[in-house]
Amino acid sequence: MATAKNTCDGHHRHHLTSADSCHSHEHKDDGGLQDICVSIVPIFNHLAKEQMNEIAEVIQHFDYKKGENIYRAGDQSDALYIVRRGKIRIYRLSDSGKEQLVRILRPGDFTGELALFNEGIHEAYAEAMEETNVCTIRRNDLQTLLNKYPAIALKILAEFSSRLEQSEKQTARFATEKVETRLALFLAECLDDEHSSKEFVLPMSKKDIASYLGTTPETISRKLLELEELGYIKQKAKKRIEILDLEGLHLI
Amino acid sequence: MATAKNTCDGHHRHHLTSADSCHSHEHKDDGGLQDICVSIVPIFNHLAKEQMNEIAEVIQHFDYKKGENIYRAGDQSDALYIVRRGKIRIYRLSDSGKEQLVRILRPGDFTGELALFNEGIHEAYAEAMEETNVCTIRRNDLQTLLNKYPAIALKILAEFSSRLEQSEKQTARFATEKVETRLALFLAECLDDEHSSKEFVLPMSKKDIASYLGTTPETISRKLLELEELGYIKQKAKKRIEILDLEGLHLI
DNA sequence: CGACAGGTTGACCGTTATCAAAGATCGTGG
DNA sequence: CCACGATCTTTGATAACGGTCAACCTGTCG
Secondary structure, rough: OHHHHHHHOOOOOOOOOOOOOOOOOOOOOOOOHHHHHHHHHOOOOOOOOOHHHHHHHEEEEEEOOOEEEEOOOOOOOOOOEEEOOOOOEEEOOOOOEEEEEEEEEOOOEEEHOOOOOOOEEOOOOEEOOOOHHHHHHHHHHHHHHHHHHHHHHHHHHHHHHHHHHHHHHHHHHHHHHHHHHHHHHHHHHHHHHHOOEEEEEOOOOOHHHHHOOOHHHHHHHHHHHHHHHOOOOOOOOOOEEOOOOOOHHOOO | OOOHHHHOOOOOOOOOOOOOOOOOOOOOHHHHHHHHHHHOOOOOOOOOOOHHHHHHHOOOOEEOOOOOOEOOOOEEEOOEEEEEEEEEEEEEEOOEEEEEEEEEEEEEEEHHHHHHOOOOEOOOEEEOOOOOEEEEEEEHHHHHHHHHHHHHHHHHHHHHHHHHHHHHHHHHHHHHOOOHHHHHHHHHHHHHHOOOOOOOOOOOOOOHHHHHHHOOOHHHHHHHHHHHOOOOOOEOOOEEEEEEHHHHHHOO
């Protein structure tokens, strides 16, 4: 079982920031906050108040400091983790030791599901990118909830479905598009997120973008410059990007 | 609604075999066969006999000839398709027109789910690779079944979960490994499937392997030769491959 | 037997990784 | 609040990897 205690049993190998000591601790009180936690998650927030309270009963909260691992590849899966505050990086390590950024979780997102319904062994790593607080539901408790409230299963089904679509789309892009195109599409999607306006802030470092897009920071740097010279975008200070030609980006 | 009729309303653009006329037709009879159909599918075969009969009630069967499309990107999703006999190629087309093979469905596999729980619009193409027979459950009927028998949702959850894991693993490979490595891992997994013995038959044409692995037939040809020269494998007649050094394959 | 898709081989070139080094930025502690 | 160090980012030079094009095989099927 991966309680906070055994999820931070060491430093992971490829991140040198450290200061990685384990200060996670459980909150046993504040029913109020727990309420909030349940109600911000799409998979639960459709339920009636009293059902949410029932869920809040079985939820435990944990804190993670920047750089700490919530779980690692090889860990036994034992809980569903819902982000209440902070950000979590989900990444994989290839046999050859290269890292690929899979996803970044923000408040309301959840993880840990894959292993829960499967082998029970995590294949990816989850690392807090900053001070982060998560709600956890243990495997057994989740099982009980799913049986009692089938609507939850349907919500998770919808979430899985959309993630699968997303993941397969991403795979297809890797298979068929070159870096420049993947980057262009990535930028276009960033704009979608921050709806309105033609400007946005990159949601992660260029290093992480490189990892996410399966390339190197050097190439990202060069390709962004190229896109700028071609008049598609404009790079501003503080990771701000202005899209000058969204149409064009999609056609690259 | 994508009944057999409107799923074969034309030839798709990039496959020249044709003889692509639409001969699909519905079977309204044979309760026996329908029984078999339900019982071979992992997501249903755990149910009691009478529940399976209930499902058989709402199932419709369709035939597709080689090359026909079950659905196409852009189609409105309206049903879950379960393969009873034959093989189905699921592939995506990039904006630039390149094709990526996502998966090959064999009897017992299902598809159409993604769109069912989401937007409702397919993003991929499904094409019969040979004479194929599918069972379909319409969107509404499936919804009813899921509400009535939550256990089905849990089964689908497990299936989604494993596909997600698989898809994310594949994405990570594209992001971090070169073609030679991806091919080596692919071969190793082929061997896993055909458990026992160190020999197997490639599950698809080399052209399709190339599409699946995001490369070209030329490169597959060359890399297979290279793996052979390095003593990892031996290519035999009729797409047979003998693995000489499984350990080595994993380390490439 | 002929047609045709699939497969192989060779020559070439474009894209992107790599290595190195310098410059910018961020967070931290004094 | 500034200074320091660490990390991130940029830029350049180089080379490997793999895509493309073209020609030629090969097996299969009518």
